[in-house]
Amino acid sequence: MTRIQQEEPLLAASEEEEEPRETAYDSSEKIVVVGIDDPDDGQENWGRVPPFSWRKLWLFTGPGFLMSIAFLDPGNLEGDLQAGAIAGYSLLWLLMWATAMGLLIQLLSARLGVATGRHLAELCREEYPGWAGLVLWVMAELALIGSDIQEVIGSAIAIRILSHGVVPLWAGVVITALDCFIFLFLENYGVRSLEAFFAVLIGVMAIAFAWMFGEAKPSGKELLLGVLIPKLSSRTIQQAVGVVGCLIMPHNVFLHSALVQSRQVDRSKKGRVQEALNYYSIESTLALIVSFIINIFVTTVFAKGFYGSELANSIGLVNAGQYLQETYGGGLFPILYIWGIGLLAAGQSSTITGTYAGQFIMGGFLNLKLKKWIRALITRSCAIIPTIIVALIFDTSEDSLDVLNEWLNVLQSVQIPFALIPLLCLVSKEQIMGSFRIGVVLKFVLIKFCIASNMDLQTISWLVAALVIVINGYLLMEFFSSEVNGPIFGAVVGAITAAYVAFLVYLIGRTITFSPWQWVTQQKTIAHSVS
Template structure:
């Protein structure tokens, strides 16, 4: 197919209907001809970036904090509380290093987006044959749906808590479904105001869980030992796998490479690209430090209150608020409602970013543009419809929601290689990245992290299916799926080490 034809969208319903992050009106960073351009304009070939500026850091701040919300979604909070209740403080070191691994992956995603001016889904569309990119698209959509269902359930649980049970789970699902229209409304006010809304939601989470942390008064000594001294036992291996497995979110890898393009970066000037990468590195690191602190608050609150108790193994997202209330009481601000507020902020912020990710994934892989309301409705329906069925049939059945959550974790674990491997392959290609491709050392570290994450999630899958799968027919289906799954992963890795001319070339100055 000629290049001109392949570049045409499969379907254009309305060109101008783009998200705030897709519009050409990006956040302006530096005026052409200002003192920075004058000073560095003749020295592009010398490399380096302009000196640090707090003003520019502020202008670049936003995408990293939106990305960090995936580290704070209800699924992560459930993993935190279960790790604290069952393993105490012993897995805090793993939480810290898992966050660091997540930061590495997200920085690679940002690097790809800044250096190429395109996001991961778009590049996958160009770099892989039709059959492979369709498989990658389906896998990305499945991962997003699984994550979105968990986020919707978390929001619905929070609404039920804050309404004193007046609003059942299904009503919370309906209310949460409406947030996509809030998202569309906020988009009209521009990128920076939309980012400010997310900042308020993150601050709400931080204040809520910090207040709970203060109420619980965990041991400072045990907290420091838990962070600095690696400890792992056979009794806590499942929680350890959960801590690492839920940090890398497949849809978030696609999302961050798109979010960074909201800033005006001239790809023709190497030092401008380097400048953007420097500021995004600082901003993303700060964002994940905040997310680590919030996860730390949740883990230690449940470690202090429930570690070593008879109910430790029975705590989940559904009943966590009740157990907190029984343990720490009410006071001026009942801890049950503080927990509900934090959980609601986590659920609402993550569902909106999930809608964003769905739009980028659909548009990137399929080159498909739809009206904003239709695209948001499609991405939201994939999560709302199955969640509504569960809510109507089982309402607050703890066992049912726990089983559903386990299956959703498995669904997302399956998808992780299909985001990580294309990212690592693409960010290592010189003809795509130019001088911003990652070097041998960085490649080695990144592949080791990817291999570790994939192995950990493979362990989770093996343990899950060993305990759940029964019957010759079901075992045969799972075996066939596993063979196809492994074969596709091998294909992706082998293609990454095989030179293939890219349809998208790096700018000569890069």
């Protein structure tokens, strides 16, 4: 296939965009970055990538930081504190590599959105039969609701901490529900206003948890060794699985493919698309480096204070603040309230991004033409109503909240394949991605690894996805092996598992567009081209 033939699908996709489609943002909402204030470089230079510009990087900055909120939500913070308390510094290396795997998945999501001009939920609606699209939508909604319950409960716990116990959990849930109106208010002032608001919340988290880090003074040597030297034991395997499982969020895959469309990109020029991908790659990498550092702060604070202690196995979001206060004391400002401020910023930011993701998921899968504020209210109601019920039932029971959190983690774990497999299926298809499908060109920092292992980006992406799915499968087996009691419950779980596996096989089967022999031939060709 010649270069011109490879690039035809991208041109065709651009030329056919005459009829309006369901998109993440209206044309009036998009930020103009390229193609307007630059001179027309003509069709002969349609593949030329413009030179790097710091100003353009700044204008592209925003979607990656919104995406990074999912790496800092209350569920992740609970995973961090439990990993630190039970495993000490030994899982910091896994936190780093799990963040790197999450970055790869998010870059593929961004790639899909930029190259096609549509987000993952829309493309799933078009790619799969009606029944399969409906199942994928239900799974995405369940994952979103499960994540939102954790985030809202985390925010409500923070409000109870900061109010010194005056505000009960259910009231904190109601207060958190009002963040939907903040979201709607900020949307009226444009995308950049919303992004600036999230930048402030990330800054609050960074300052709060850095303050805690300074108060606790964890060992720098142990921290460095924990990041550089892999360690894993049978005693810490559950925390290791939790570290990976918490970072890969199903709804975040859908969200990022929509967020990148907030910038106006001239898709008729390959160079402009590649330029956008380059800037989004830089921005997303920087955002996840920040999230990694914040997660390190939390993990090491609890490693320093509780690793090896009698309290290690009993720490959760509900009692973490009180244990911190008892261990580290008051200081200049009580560490209990510093923790509460950081947790509140994490909860508020993640619930708003959950609302944001919900409107894209619902609008994309169902092809709804509702106004954004109506979709936002519907999405928020789907999560808030069950969360209020949960808060009323478990308001005074810390143990029950921990059990609930375990079930919610399982709920999100089973949904991960239903986001990753469609994503990899779509970004691998030339008729959808054109010359930007993965597996054609070795990219960025992966190039050396690809050359050394004779693997292309498509192979690495599938291996990462398989690893994430296997890790979460292990979590499910561990959980249900301890929870399944009685033949009736076992039969129900078995039937659901069979249906679950059958649908996964169906999704994977649709991604196989060539024979194994063709795959082997493709790998040999790539190995020869880079040698």
